[in-house]
Amino acid sequence: MKTLLIIDANLGQARAYMAKTLLGAAAQKAHLEIIDNPNDAELAIVLGDTLPADSSLNGKKVWLGDIGRAVAHPELFLSEAKGHAKPYSAPVATAPVASSGPKRVVAVTACPTGVAHTFMAAEAIETEAKKRGWWVKVETRGSVGAGNAITPEEVAQADLVIVAADIEVDLAKFAGKPMYRTSTGLALKKTKQELDKALEEATPYQPTGKAQTSATESKKESAGAYRHLLTGVSYMLPMVVAGGLCIALSFAFGIEAFKEQGTLAAALMQIGGGSAFALMVPVLAGYIAFSIADRPGLTPGLIGGMLAVSTGSGFIGGIIAGFLAGYVAKLISTKLKLPQSMEALKPILIIPLFSSLVVGLAMIYLIGKPVAGILEGLTHWLQTMGTANAVLLGAILGGMMCTDMGGPVNKAAYAFGVGLLSTQTYAPMAAIMAAGMVPPLALGLATLVARRKFDKAQQEGGKAALVLGLCFITEGAIPFAARDPMRVLPCCIVGGAITGAISMAVGAKLMAPHGGLFVLLIPGAITPVLGYLLAIIAGTLVAGLSYAVLKRPEAEVVAKAA
16 A cells, blocks of 8 residues: 655654654555655555645545654554544645745755764754744755655745755755755754844855855855765765675674685675775765766766776875866866857766866876875874874874764764775774764763753753764764863863774774674674773763763752752
8 A cells, every 4th residue: 555654844853754764664564655745645644733734635545643653653553544544635725824924944954974963953943943933844864865855835935945964965946045054063053043144144045057146155165175075975984884894794704714715705805895895985086076066077076086096096086086076077067168059068078078087187197196105104104003103093083073073073083084994994993983982972871870960851861862872973962062062072072082092002993984882783893892892981981970070960950959
């Protein structure tokens, strides 16, 4: 049975994402097909307080249900929906009253990994907008695609578009609408100020290629390089994770078992090291260029990335190739003027050919060999450095991971570790992931050790932070850091530095750049396991206990005690 799932945006992005995931899994077992087109649906399930006024559902079976029950008992919930759904009749629409209702705002959130910041920023924007009495809908561009998609009708009715994104996202459907762009970090930590700025600074959005004011273009480019790099990293990351875990599974049969042709270990190594890791740098370069120049940049970026691999310049060469390809393609696209009859040749022939030639020749004759020498020197230093240097590097990387909880400094350290995986250097990535787990674990620990200093909401937040920490989602610490940065950040930075230092000191290696402690389920993904766990525990104890001591009791807690 074809089933349409409608989730009220007012329920919050986190709950909606959880319900959609659980119901999707249960639907497969119940032989239900979840679809997006209401015209094809035989059954519509609505999660919310009221049924929508949607004429496309007329005559179809509709079931209004509670999201809490859907999450707790998804299979039973679907069974009830099938058995109790009733034919729907939409109410007669009345003419809307222009300009008398609340402000209508649509927003888009996206971060490099598409997990924590994406949904937390969406939740923050929704909460603040509702406090102001606005109508709001937030579309999340997460790791599994667009969620809570904004329809053309909602775009047409919107007074303002807010884009909180750390990567480039497709915004073509918002052309001509007043738009304000910010980062997920600012949207999450300074939501009120960002919404105020959105009202004051929003300007009509014009897709790439149309004229823009010099001030807008300058502001966009000043923050562009970082966003372009993170776009490349976000597309590369799933490939690195899959490839690293395949290599780890190969090592589970023995460190050199893959050398025996025809074995499962050899096949796993071919999938991970020979294919996934071989595509790492081309994908990184290709999507950096894609972020800069859109589709015309993809071909020269991928070619430049392949040449970075073949010349030995690795991820550093790939980053250079990506930026070069993107800006060359963008330059040709915007500056080359052709007769209208020949304009169609630009994206198919002229831009790919000439930008690929420029990037390819530059990589072969100018960039490849010098950068390969730099990368080889860096790799040799990392693999042969003494314990003191290793500990210092681990402390620096660990501290960076805890400085801004998923912000630019955190992402710079993370991108450095991911890039080194392409050179078979696994120790820095181990230190980086271990340290990134410390802030949420430490703050969760603090809420348990010093319960009387935290109010009820913070205690519940501490439990969630513990789970997020185990998953290597550093952003779980943000609510605490935003509330008490002068105490939280120093404690976490010290704890992260200790964890990073111990991880490097024990020689811990991590084959995959994400997953937290759940990567332990893959044999060989983390070595040595005990040393790695010791590093995480030590940093967590230092950060958690120090904050438990320094933390001042909340005013609400003090008032109750009095």
